[in-house]
Amino acid sequence: MSEPITALGGAVSQNGIAKVAEAAREGMITLRGDVTSAAVKKALKSVTGAAMPGAGQMATSGSYTLCWMSPDEVLVLCPADTVGDTLTALQNAAGTAHVLVVNVTDARASFTVAGPLAREVMAKLCPVDLAPGAFEPGMFRRTRLAQVAAAVWMPEAERFRIVCFRSQARYVFDVLCVAAQEGSAVGAFN
Amino acid sequence: MLILTCPVCGVTAEETEFHAGGEAHLKRFGPGSSEQDFEEYLFMRENPRGVHFERWRHVYGCGKWFHAARCTTTLEVFGTYPAQTLEPPADLCKSISKKRPGWSWREFS
Structure with a gap:
C-alpha cells in the first residue's frame, strides 16, 4: 500500500515576515x-x-x-x-x-501563513479586504491568489489557511514565500 | 478598475476576480432563422460610450454568471443582477436614469 503524501512534503519557510508552511494532510x-x-x-x-x-x-x-x-x-x-x-x-x-x-x-494542497504580519502577506496576493474587522476567523473566501484560484480562511487570529489545486502547490508556496520576504512589511494594517 | 458585487455570493471584489462574458441579453438565433437575424446575433454588438450591460462570471469565487450594468467612460458600476434575467430590471434602469438622464441601450432606456 502506498503512503499518501502532501504535494511538497511539508515544506516550511520561516525566514520572512510570516511563517509559510504546507499544512498537514x-x-x-x-x-x-x-x-x-x-x-x-x-x-x-x-x-x-x-x-x-x-x-x-x-x-x-x-x-x-x-x-x-x-x-x-x-x-x-x-x-x-x-x-x-x-x-x-x-x-x-x-x-x-x-x-x-x-x-x-489529494486533489488539493493546503498551506498556512502565520505571524503578526500574516494579513499583509495575504493582502499582497489576494484582491480581498483583509483589514481586521473586514476579514475575521469564521469567514471563508474563495478568491484569486496571485495567478491561481484559492480558498482562504483564518483558523484563528494571525493565522491563515490556504487551499489550492495540488498541481499549483509549488507556485503557491513560492509566491507566498516571496510575499513574506524579509524586510517586505508594508504596515498597511498597523 | 471595476468593483463588482456578485449577486450570487454577495462578494464585492475588483475585476480581476471576475471574467467578462460579453454583452448581456443577447437573443440567440439558430437554425431556421433568417440570415440577417443570425448575422446580427453572431456579429453585431453594442459598443456604447456610457451605459452598458454585460455578462460577468465570478470565476475565482463562486463560479457563477451574473449581469452587470456599468458606464464605459467612468467605469461606474450601476448595479449587478442575476443571470436568470431576460432584460435589465426596471428599478435598475430607473436608478441609471437618475445618474445618466436620457440614456439608452438597444431597446432599453
Missing part, C-alpha cells in the same frame, strides 16, 4: 447539490454535527468543518484518516437527494 470532501434543501442540510448535520453555514462562512463542530464554496457546493474538512468513512456516511445520509460527494483530499 487533511481530509476534504466536496459535496455538490442543492445545499439549501432540507435533505442535504440534514445529511450534513447528521454526519458532521455542524449546521450548514451561510454564504462566505464556515461552521465547525468537533473535528468537522463545513465551508460554503458556492450556492451549490460545500467543502467538508475532516481528519484525513476518517475521510473514507465520512464520505460513505454522507452518501448514505443524503439518500435519494441529488448530490455528488467526492473525496478531493
